[in-house]
Structure formats: structure tokens, C-alpha cells
Amino acid sequence: MRFEGTLDIAAPRDRVWSFLTDPTQVTTCAPDVQSLDVSDPHHFKVVVRAGVGPIKGTFSMNVQFLELERPKHAAVLARGQAPGSAVQMVSNMDLSEFDDTHTVMEWSSEVTVSGMIQQVGARLMQGAADKITQQLFACIKTKLEASVPI
Amino acid sequence: MAVEIGGIGQSVKRKEDARFIRGRGNYVDDVKLPGMLYLDIARSPYAHARIKSIDTSKALAIPGVLAVITGKDLVPLKLEWMPTLMSDRQMVLPTDTVLYQAQEVAAVVATERYIAADGVAAIEVDYEPLPVVVDPIKALQPGATLVREDREQKDNHIWHWEVGDKAGTDKAFKDAEVVVKQDIYIPRIHVSSIETCGMVASFDKINGKLTVWMTTQAPHAIRTVIALVAGHLGLSEERIRVISPDIGGGFGGKVPVYPGYVLAIGASVLTGHPVKWIEDRSENIQADSFARDYHITAELAAKKDGTMQALRVKTVADHGAFDAAANPSKYPAGLFHIITGSYPFAKSFVEVDGAYTNKPPGGIAYRCSFRVTEAAFTIERLVDVLALEIKKDPAELRMQNFIPPTAFPYTSSLGWEYDSGDYGRALKLAMDKIGYAELRKEQAAKRAKGELMGIGISSFTEIVGAGPSKHFDILGIKMFDSCEIRVHPTGKAMVRLGVKSQGQGHETTFAQIVAEELGLPVGDIAVEEGDTDTAPYGLGTYASRSTPVAGGATAIAARKIREKAKLIAAHLLEASPDDIEWKDYKFQVKGVPAKSKTMQEVAFAAYTNHPQGMEAGLEAVDYYDPPNLTFPFGSYICVVDIDRGTGEVKVRRFVAVDDCGTIINPMIVEGQIHGGLTMGLAPALYEQINYDDDGNIQGGNFMDYLLPTAMETPNWETAKTTTPSPHHPIGAKGVGESATVGAPAAIANAVVDALAHLGVRHIDIPITPWKVQKILKEKGVAE
Numbered sequence: 021m022r023f024e025g026t027l028d029i030a031a032p033r034d035r036v037w038s039f040l041t042d043p044t045q046v047t048t049c050a051p052d053v054q055s056l057d058v059s060d061p062h063h064f065k066v067v068v069r070a071g072v073g074p075i076k077g078t079f080s081m082n083v084q085f086l087e088l089e090r091p092k093h094a095a096v097l098a099r100g101q102a103p104g105s106a107v108q109m110v111s112n113m114d115l116s117e118f119d120d121t122h123t124v125m126e127w128s129s130e131v132t133v134s135g136m137i138q139q140v141g142a143r144l145m146q147g148a149a150d151k152i153t154q155q156l157f158a159c160i161k162t163k164l165e166a167s168v169p170i
Numbered sequence: 171m172a173v174e175i176g177g178i179g180q181s182v183k184r185k186e187d188a189r190f191i192r193g194r195g196n197y198v199d200d201v202k203l204p205g206m207l208y209l210d211i212a213r214s215p216y217a218h219a220r221i222k223s224i225d226t227s228k229a230l231a232i233p234g235v236l237a238v239i240t241g242k243d244l245v246p247l248k249l250e251w252m253p254t255l256m257s258d259r260q261m262v263l264p265t266d267t268v269l270y271q272a273q274e275v276a277a278v279v280a281t282e283r284y285i286a287a288d289g290v291a292a293i294e295v296d297y298e299p300l301p302v303v304v305d306p307i308k309a310l311q312p313g314a315t316l317v318r319e320d321r322e323q324k325d326n327h328i329w330h331w332e333v334g335d336k337a338g339t340d341k342a343f344k345d346a347e348v349v350v351k352q353d354i355y356i357p358r359i360h361v362s363s364i365e366t367c368g369m370v371a372s373f374d375k376i377n378g379k380l381t382v383w384m385t386t387q388a389p390h391a392i393r394t395v396i397a398l399v400a401g402h403l404g405l406s407e408e409r410i411r412v413i414s415p416d417i418g419g420g421f422g423g424k425v426p427v428y429p430g431y432v433l434a435i436g437a438s439v440l441t442g443h444p445v446k447w448i449e450d451r452s453e454n455i456q457a458d459s460f461a462r463d464y465h466i467t468a469e470l471a472a473k474k475d476g477t478m479q480a481l482r483v484k485t486v487a488d489h490g491a492f493d494a495a496a497n498p499s500k501y502p503a504g505l506f507h508i509i510t511g512s513y514p515f516a517k518s519f520v521e522v523d524g525a526y527t528n529k530p531p532g533g534i535a536y537r538c539s540f541r542v543t544e545a546a547f548t549i550e551r552l553v554d555v556l557a558l559e560i561k562k563d564p565a566e567l568r569m570q571n572f573i574p575p576t577a578f579p580y581t582s583s584l585g586w587e588y589d590s591g592d593y594g595r596a597l598k599l600a601m602d603k604i605g606y607a608e609l610r611k612e613q614a615a616k617r618a619k620g621e622l623m624g625i626g627i628s629s630f631t632e633i634v635g636a637g638p639s640k641h642f643d644i645l646g647i648k649m650f651d652s653c654e655i656r657v658h659p660t661g662k663a664m665v666r667l668g669v670k671s672q673g674q675g676h677e678t679t680f681a682q683i684v685a686e687e688l689g690l691p692v693g694d695i696a697v698e699e700g701d702t703d704t705a706p707y708g709l710g711t712y713a714s715r716s717t718p719v720a721g722g723a724t725a726i727a728a729r730k731i732r733e734k735a736k737l738i739a740a741h742l743l744e745a746s747p748d749d750i751e752w753k754d755y756k757f758q759v760k761g762v763p764a765k766s767k768t769m770q771e772v773a774f775a776a777y778t779n780h781p782q783g784m785e786a787g788l789e790a791v792d793y794y795d796p797p798n799l800t801f802p803f804g805s806y807i808c809v810v811d812i813d814r815g816t817g818e819v820k821v822r823r824f825v826a827v828d829d830c831g832t833i834i835n836p837m838i839v840e841g842q843i844h845g846g847l848t849m850g851l852a853p854a855l856y857e858q859i860n861y862d863d864d865g866n867i868q869g870g871n872f873m874d875y876l877l878p879t880a881m882e883t884p885n886w887e888t889a890k891t892t893t894p895s896p897h898h899p900i901g902a903k904g905v906g907e908s909a910t911v912g913a914p915a916a917i918a919n920a921v922v923d924a925l926a927h928l929g930v931r932h933i934d935i936p937i938t939p940w941k942v943q944k945i946l947k948e949k950g951v952a953e
Binding site: 080101105108133135138139 | 212213214215216217271290291292293294295297299452456862864865866867868870871874
């Protein structure tokens with residue numbers, strides 16, 4: 021499944037870049053994070069609770085920055101599992117300056133889901149993904165657009 | 171008199187129903203033993219992946235979890251692989267690679283079922299996903315992802331099997347006036363018996379005796395398999411007892427050995443406690459043996475007038491990751507070569523190639539005798555394609571071509587000797603009963619108004635009752651079956667058989683055979699199956715073999731008893747045995763009806779006053795090796811209406827005329843046909859298990875896999891003709907599967923018939939509203 025979109029953020033590009041590529045900051049916007057373990061600047065492990073329809077699970081995700089071209093492009097590979105289910109996600113992000121105080125983020129994500137979540141929840145996946153994406157971006161916007169960084 | 175006895179031909183009420191309708195059946199999950207532990211299985215989310223590591227520490231830390239078993243633990247016991255019934259092998263648990271989604275990866279043993287499930291959830295497996303191949307045709311292409319690295323042969327080809335006269339068939343096609351060709355996919359489906367599979371294994375460490383209660387259709391064969399697989403661990407066949415208690419549906423899915431069985435036995439031997447393993451619904455559909463999955467290309471050569479001449483069939487069979495089908499050893503594609511059906515093809519040639527894919531293993535016969543449904547569907551669909559091609563009524567085309575009743579015993583060009591048949595009589599009865607001519611008129615009138623109505627016929631021939639020992643074995647064990655009868659002094663009888671009922675009504679029908687042969691009331695005859703410590707050895711119940719094989723054994727064992735009883739009767743009547751005849755269920759002095767003895771009187775004498783020099787008692791056992799298979803047949807006609815808005819197919823009428831030879835219990839036969847028709851409706855319109863490109867199962871639960879219920883099922887109209895089998899002791903042929911085999915083609919033919927004037931020639935089953943609506947839109951007739 022491929023997801024993509026564009027997000028306008030009322031914050032300078034450098035600030036957006038720093039936030040989105042810092043595991044400790046960006047994961048504060050991920051839903052239901054249980055733990056975070058940063059091993060090096062390119063790798064971190066995050067445990068999140070997520071669900072699709074009737075199937076819920078704790079996903080242990082290994083995340084790796086594949087490409088980091090400050091301040092405009094990043095690619096991330098995330099791979100993780102919950103009992104009976106597995107997910108792999110390759111995401112790309114491109115940041116451009118609309119002006120000094122506005123950044124446009126174009127993003128896309130190629131998601132492969134295996135196992136129980138895929139079997140039971142395939143037709144619910146889009147809705148679940150939209151919900152998570154909305155929450156994530158609303159949070160990112162709120163945090164980045166605040167007058168004082170929060 | 172006959173009614174009192176309840177012999178052959180009587181609709182005796184099913185003796186087993188007294189407990190079933192009161193909820194007093196005894197299924198595997200009802201078995202509870204002191205100190206019993208529970209086993210649950212962790213399964214792979216990936217269809218193909220390398221296992222980098224398995225971390226069991228968190229699972230083992232859960233209070234109540236006693237053990238976690240992985241593939242590596244099984245290596246020292248040489249139990250990580252087990253043989254399949256098809257000369258292949260199958261992983262019990264993987265040591266490094268998983269080959270299909272929902273494959274067993276580790277097992278947890280715990281004090282309670284829910285704790286075992288918690289343990290499964292806590293197991294952490296690090297997988298590295300590998301490329302996946304789910305399409306068997308792609309799997310056979312060069313460079314395809316290799317499914318089985320463990321084999322010496324480094325491709326996905328399992329076997330090639332062919333039968334018939336290739337050169338002669340090719341020549342017939344070259345010379346033919348008309349050739350039709352059709353690709354047909356028979357999709358992967360699942361038996362979905364209402365009771366899932368399970369086992370309670372109980373190993374007595376002191377006596378070295380293993381007792382297992384399990385859902386198996388073939389308890390004796392399973393006992394031998396356990397002894398062969400685990401003999402090196404000290405499990406010896408005389409100390410293995412397999413008990414199949416009541417079974418909630420088998421349909422072929424409870425013939426194979428699944429890893430869960432091996433794990434439950436292993437866990438009991440390891441812990442010394444009884445261990446219970448019961449699958450949940452999703453595990454059952456996702457990991458247990460599937461059925462069908464045949465990609466068929468079929469060609470038929472005929473004269474312009476419709477005379478059928480030759481048949482050529484090429485098939486790719488998807489067997490998943492292991493060839494764990496349950497076919498007789500000599501027939502890797504089962505009895506698929508019954509594909510010439512009810513027609514006298516002078517030349518025919520059939521070839522099948524088996525392929526490995528990253529899908530669950532199997533290829534079992536789902537309520538059909540080893541790939542017979544695939545064969546019957548193909549030929550009956552192809553006949554309709556020919557009818558369309560030469561613009562001939564499909565009923566007329568069939569009538570023109572049927573093997574005539576005078577030609578039996580008839581040897582087909584693929585080598586089977588059909589025992590008996592009268593195909594025209596069955597089709598004519600079905601046509602009369604449904605009002606075929608009137609329906610064709612109605613169809614023409616409706617078509618003129620733009621309404622979509624279709625009439626479909628299926629005149630199938632089955633091949634059941636495997637089988638004669640010269641052709642049939644499983645793991646080398648010949649496919650005979652057995653019956654042991656003991657008549658007690660009070661004239662009551664105990665009958666034990668090597669087969670195992672899963673709902674077929676054996677406790678009634680086999681009692682009726684004995685009642686007929688011995689003149690004892692059916693209520694005085696107890697039938698017991700499924701306990702290997704007490705029942706004689708047999709190969710079990712599947713492929714409609716119980717009546718053709720064990721039914722033969724029952725009749726012959728009873729006749730052995732009657733022979734001895736006659737000598738005792740002569741002794742009691744002070745007459746020569748030559749002057750004694752068996753008449754009206756009694757022994758009479760010929761011409762003197764007043765001088766007679768009942769079987770009860772003889773039975774008492776067998777223990778109290780038997781002739782000097784004769785052994786006491788009245789018992790017999792027979793191991794029956796049938797001289798041939800039996801060939802039940804039938805003609806089904808289906809009428810459908812199609813909704814031009816939704817694409818929904820509604821079965822308006824369905825007439826099923828079956829001929830299964832001598833009928834033992836008409837009520838049970840009718841019930842078998844009703845169930846079979848519903849299981850034939852299912853793949854025709856609803857059921858399919860699909861996989862996406864990553865090997866994710868689409869349809870691994872009852873939300874996505876539609877089993878027809880009373881809501882979807884039409885009113886079945888049944889009728890019969892009776893053409894006894896000439897070689898069977900009571901003339902019976904077997905009927906458990908006829909309707910499953912015959913129904914799908916009738917329904918598919920009806921749908922295609924409804925759309926034929928739009929240029930539609932074939933639609934692959936299941937014919938879902940989505941598929942039909944797509945066609946209606948393409949043809950510009952959707953509402």
C-alpha cells in the first residue's frame with residue numbers, strides 16, 4: 021500500500037528538519053509510544069501500540085535512516101512485528117521552503133503488512149492509516165508552529 | 171417383518187442422533203484428564219522468511235508457562251521433519267526458514283489454555299523476509315523463487331504424472347472437425363469442518379503407553395504413522411492407542427497428520443502429563459490442508475454433429491510448500507483421470523504437474539474421492555462449451571454421447587473399468603422433474619425482455635471406494651477395510667469397523683447391513699468405530715469408501731456368521747444343513763416353514779448347545795479387498811436468475827437425481843445429498859482462499875470466507891435411480907460425496923447459460939456478484 025500527501029507547516033525548514041529527524045522529538049508525536057531506544061544517529065528502536073479494526077498489538081519497530089540530505093530529503097526504513105503480524109514501511113520526505121517561515125513537506129510511504137492484521141483488517145487499513153497520519157501530522161504541526169518550541 | 175428388522179432400504183432413524191441432538195456427543199475438546207496441560211502454537215506472519223533468532227525468555231517468564239518448543243529443540247529428537255503421505259516431508263517446526271504464512275514456528279506448553287496463548291504472544295522472532303512465490307505457474311518458470319531449499323532438486327517442480335495415449339490423442343485432435351479449448355481454474359478452498367482439529371495426548375511413563383484422542387478420519391493409519399515417525403523414541407505400535415471420538419465433520423481435512431499432533435504427543439512424552447491442543451478457527455483455515463487449486467487447460471475434439479472423440483487435459487497443481495496431499499501412493503493427482511466422465515472418448519490424454527509455492531501444504535480431497543471434483547467440473551463445463559460452439563442444446567448433446575447402459579462394464583480410454591451405469595435414465599428423470607422443455611421456453615421469453623435466466627446441467631460420474639489392493643495403498647498399506655461382528659448369547663450384536671464416522675451415520679447404516687444379513691433388529695446391533703485397541707485395522711473414512719469397502723466387509727463378515735449359524739440351526743432342527751434355507755430372516759427346513767429357528771435362538775445355542783466338534787461362539791471378521799472401484803453417477807439441473815443490478819446469482823431451482831446403487835438408508839442418503847449440494851454450492855458461488863503477492867491469505871477467517879448458511883442455500887429437490895454395483899456384496903456404491911462433485915458444474919453452467927447470448931463462454935468459480943456485475947457492465951446490460 022502506498023500513502024502520500026503534502027503538509028504545510030508554519031515553521032522554518034531547518035526547524036522542521038531538526039524535529040523530524042530527531043527520534044526523541046518525532047516519536048513524541050507517534051501514537052501510543054511505549055518505549056524508545058536510540059542506538060546511533062541512524063538507528064533507533066521504538067515500541068508502539070497500534071491496531072486495525074479488531075486486531076491490536078504492540079509493535080516493536082526497528083527504524084533506520086536510509087538517506088539524510090539535510091535539510092531537504094530523508095528516507096526511512098521501519099520494520100517491526102507484533103504477534104502474528106508484521107509491518108514494513110519505507111518512507112520518503114522532501115522539505116521545500118515556501119518562505120522563511122513556511123515549509124512544505126511532501127511525503128510518501130510504502131507499507132507492507134503481513135499476517136493477522138493484513139488478513140483481518142485489509143479493508144480497514146486505509147481508515148486506520150488515515151487516522152494515524154492525521155494524528156501524527158496534527159501533532160507535528162502543533163509542536164512546530166508553537167511560538168515557543170514544545 | 172422388514173420394517174421391524176430395519177434392514178437395507180429402510181429409513182431407520184439415526185441411532186447416533188440421540189446423543190448429538192441432546193448435546194451429549196463426546197468430541198476431543200470434551201476430553202479432560204487430571205493434570206492436563208495445554209499447548210498453543212506461534213505461527214509465522216510471513217509467507218517466506220529466514221528465522222534469525224527466536225527469543226523465548228519473555229514467554230518462559232510468564233507464570234504457568236512450562237516449556238517453549240522450537241525447531242532446534244526437535245533436532246536432537248529427529249522430529250523437526252515428518253513424512254507426508256505423499257513421499258514428501260514436512261516441517262514440524264522450522265529450524266531456519268518458514269515457507270508459508272501461519273506455519274508453525276514454536277509451541278508453548280502451559281497449565282491453562284489462555285496462559286499458553288499469552289506465552290505465544292510473548293515469543294519474539296526476528297525474521298528476515300524472503301521473496302515469495304504464490305502462483306504455481308510462475309513457480310515453475312526458470313529463475314522463480316525456490317520454495318524448498320532442503321531438496322536436492324533446485325526448482326519448484328514436484329512431479330509429472332500422465333496417463334492415456336498421447337500420440338493417438340494428438341492425432342485425433344489434428345483430424346477433428348471441431349475442437350474447443352477452455353482454461354479452468356478450480357480455486358483453493360477449505361473444508362472448514364465445524365469442529366477444528368485437535369488432540370489430547372497422554373503418555374504413561376511407567377507403562378510406556380501412549381493414548382491419544384484425536385480428530386482423525388483414519389485412526390489405524392495414524393497409529394502406524396506415529397509408530398513409524400516416533401518409533402526411535404520408544405513409541406511402539408502395540409503401546410499406542412488412537413481413539414477418534416465423535417468428530418464434527420472431516421471432509422478430508424482430518425486425514426493428514428499436522429505438526430500440532432506431533433507437538434502434543436512430544437509435549438506429553440516430555441512432561442509425562444496429558445497435553446491438549448485444539449486449533450482455533452483461523453489456524454484451521456490458514457494452516458490445515460486446503461483442497462483443489464488446480465489450473466486446468468482442457469480440450470475436447472468432436473465431430474460437427476457433436477459426437478465426442480478425444481479429450482486432452484494439461485494441469486498445474488498447486489500443492490503449497492509441502493506435498494502433503496492424501497492421495498493413494500500410485501496416484502499423485504488422485505483419480506483425476508475419471509475426467510472422461512460419462513462419455514466414451516476413444517482417445518484421451520491427461521497430464522498433471524505438481525508445483526511448490528509459499529502457501530500452506532495439502533491438496534486433500536474435500537468431500538470427493540481424490541481430485542474427482544476437479545475432473546467432474548472440468549468435463550461437465552467443457553461439454554457446455556462444446557454445446558455453445560456447435561449450437562446444440564446441452565441436454566441433447568449429453569444424451570447423444572453418454573456411454574450406453576449396454577456398454578457396462580465399460581473400460582475408459584484412461585483405464586478405469588466402470589461397473590454399471592444408466593446415465594440417460596438419470597438425465598431424463600431430472601429433465602422431467604424440473605420441466606426442462608418449459609424452462610427453455612421461459613428462458614427464451616425472458617431473454618426477449620432482457621431478463622437473465624439460465625439452466626445448467628451436470629451429468630457426472632464419480633469413482634469411489636478405494637480400493638483394490640492391486641492399485642491402492644497409502645504408505646504401502648493396502649486400502650482394504652474391515653469389520654468384526656460378535657453375536658452375543660442373547661442375540662445382540664457388537665459390530666466394529668476400521669472406518670470412522672464423522673457424521674455419516676455409520677452406527678445406523680452398518681447396523682442395517684448386519685440386520686439385513688442376520689435377521690437381528692437394527693436396535694439390537696451396536697456399532698463401534700475409532701478405537702484402535704478394539705476395532706479391526708482399516709484405512710478409515712474418506713473418498714466415499716466406507717460403504718463400498720467397509721460395507722462389503724460388513725456384509726461378508728455377516729455372511730460368514732450366517733454360514734456357521736446355518737450349521738447350528740441344522741443341528742437344532744435335526745436336519746441336514748443342505749435342507750436348511752435362509753428365508754424371511756429365519757432358518758427354515760425347506761418346505762416346512764413351521765420348522766424354523768431365529769438368529770437369536772441360534773446365537774443362544776452357539777454358546778449353550780453347539781454341535782460337537784464345532785467351535786463355540788458366533789463371531790466373524792472380514793478384511794475386504796474390493797475387486798474394483800464403484801462408479802456412482804447422477805444428473806443435476808439448476809435454474810438461476812441473475813440480478814442485472816447487483817450481479818447476484820439466485821438459484822431458483824435445483825433438481826438432483828443421484829444413483830448410488832443399492833440404498834441402505836434412504837433418509838441418510840437424502841441427508842448426505844443435501845449436505846453435499848450445499849458444499850457444492852459453496853465453491854460455485856462463494857468460497858475461495860486467495861493470496862496476495864506477499865503470500866498473505868485473503869480469506870483466513872469466517873468474515874472473509876463465506877460458508878453458505880440456510881440464508882444462502884436454496885431448496886434442494888432430490889430423486890434417485892438405482893443401478894446396483896454388480897461386484898459389491900450388496901450392490902451399494904457410496905454417496906457421501908456425489909453432490910459435492912456434481913453440483914458446482916451445474917451451477918456454473920447455469921450462470922454461463924444465462925449470459926451465453928452475450929458471448930460469455932466461461933466464468934471461473936466462485937461466481938461472485940462482483941465478477942458477474944463486471945461482465946454485465948462490459949456487455950452493456952447492467953442496470
